[in-house]
Amino acid sequence: MGKKVGKKLLNNLGLKLMSIVLAVVLWFLVVISDNPKETRTFSNIPVILTNVELLENEGKVYEILDNSDRVRVSVEVPRSDLDKLRSSDIIAEADMKNLTAVNTIAINFSVMNDDVNVTNITGSRDVVRLHVEDKVSRWIDLGYELKGEVPENYKIMSTTIDQTRIEISGPESVIANIDHAMVEYDVTGAIKTQYVNVEPRLYNKDGEVLNYSNVSKSADHVQMTVQILAVKEVPLEVNYTGVPAEGYLTTGETSCQPSTVMIAGAASVLSGVNKISIPEEALDITGAEGTVTRSINIKEYLGRTQLAESSYSGWVEASVVIEPEVERTLVIPKENIRVLNMPEEFYWEFDADVDPCSVTISGLNAVVSAVQPNNIYGTVDIAAWMEEQEIKTLKDGSYQIPISVDPVDNVSMEEEIFVQIVVEEMKEDET
Helix, strand or coil: CHHHHHHHHHCCHHHHHHHHHHHHHHHHHHHHHHCCEEEEEEEEEEEEEECCHHHHHCCEEEEECCCCCEEEEEEEEEHHHHCCCCHHHEEEEEEHHHCCCCCEEEEEEEECCCCCCCCEEEECCCEEEEEEEEEEEEEEEEEEEEECCCCCCEEEEEEEECCCEEEEEEEHHHHCCCCEEEEEEECCCCCCCEEEEECCEEECCCCCEECCCCCEECCCCEEEEEEEEEEEEEEEEECCECCCCCCEEEEEEEEEECCEEEEEECHHHHCCCCCEEECHHHCECCCCCCCEEEEEEHHHHCCCCEECCCCCCCEEEEEEEEEECEEEEEECCHHHEEEECCCCCEEEEECCCCCCCEEEEEECHHHHHHCCHHHCCEEEEHHHHHHHCCCCCCCCEEEEEECEECCCCCEEECCCCEEEEEEEECCHHHC
16 A cells, blocks of 8 residues: 555656745745845945044054945835835945055945845945054144224234144155144224134145045144234323532423334223323432433333334433533612612612622523523612611711512522611701
């Protein structure tokens, strides 16, 4: 019985196997016809570089050539998975471990989506191309430049940056092109001190700006301070102390070279400053026998202001004019002498046998020379003289009586001046 069954199974074995194969093929064709494969292409997929620290550890830097880190990726999947696929699912990686002698790295493509059955994936390029060279560092000078103008009556007093050198790092060939760095700031319209953060820019020897993305700087920004103050020109006032030597006088005339100075400060401060005064203790003329000139630094007298010109040291030449005292003797006209309080019973006249009344004046030459005799007046007070001399009754005779001379501006006069007056008692028939 068993042999018969086995014999029947083996009968037409080839035909039976062919039937099975045809059934499978028919099933596959049915499946394919129901869910065919399709290809979707994604553009601008970034290539992720891994293990880049391997180059950095060797003191190397790299530059990606020809945008070879951007690829177009084509993915073949069943139609039923097509809508599940996103560009974010596409992974392109290049491992720095696989860097070749010609500086290329093979790109591996994959899809990070378990719901998608990928049958094939290809990229528009197979490798990332690099330019590799030594990484170097160097210190370069950092300068500054100001643009624009501040308003009238304002001035840029100083400009500082918190560092004057920066360190740059990058590919050797690139660093070799960099000569210096600069920062700049526009001060147009500024009326107060500016505190700003500014970015250093790189330049070559010809002053051309260099834009390198693969160069790092030790400071991406630096602090810049631009001091801006109001300015004003004011006169210098000279004061002095002391008395010249005997026989000398000061004319009161002072001078200063320079006579004005430009000062700077806050606008609110400058509005109340109309002059800079040199104090009297800075210029002592005691015992001087001629014009006194002193070199004085006015910086300590500026108060809450400062000198506007950095090139000016603040030294001035202050002078006080001193001249010899001169004397001049003038005759007082008789008509300029008033006689007061003469007793009624006496009449008087000037003694013709005695020299006219004269007075000696002293002072500066210009002043003394200008005094005219006609402008000098004197007064004789008979009653005051009699009281001083304890004279109760006046008698006939010639008397030397003091005269009080009216003062003349800016001159000195001798203290005792006398006039000779003849008095005579009137007769009864003359009364």
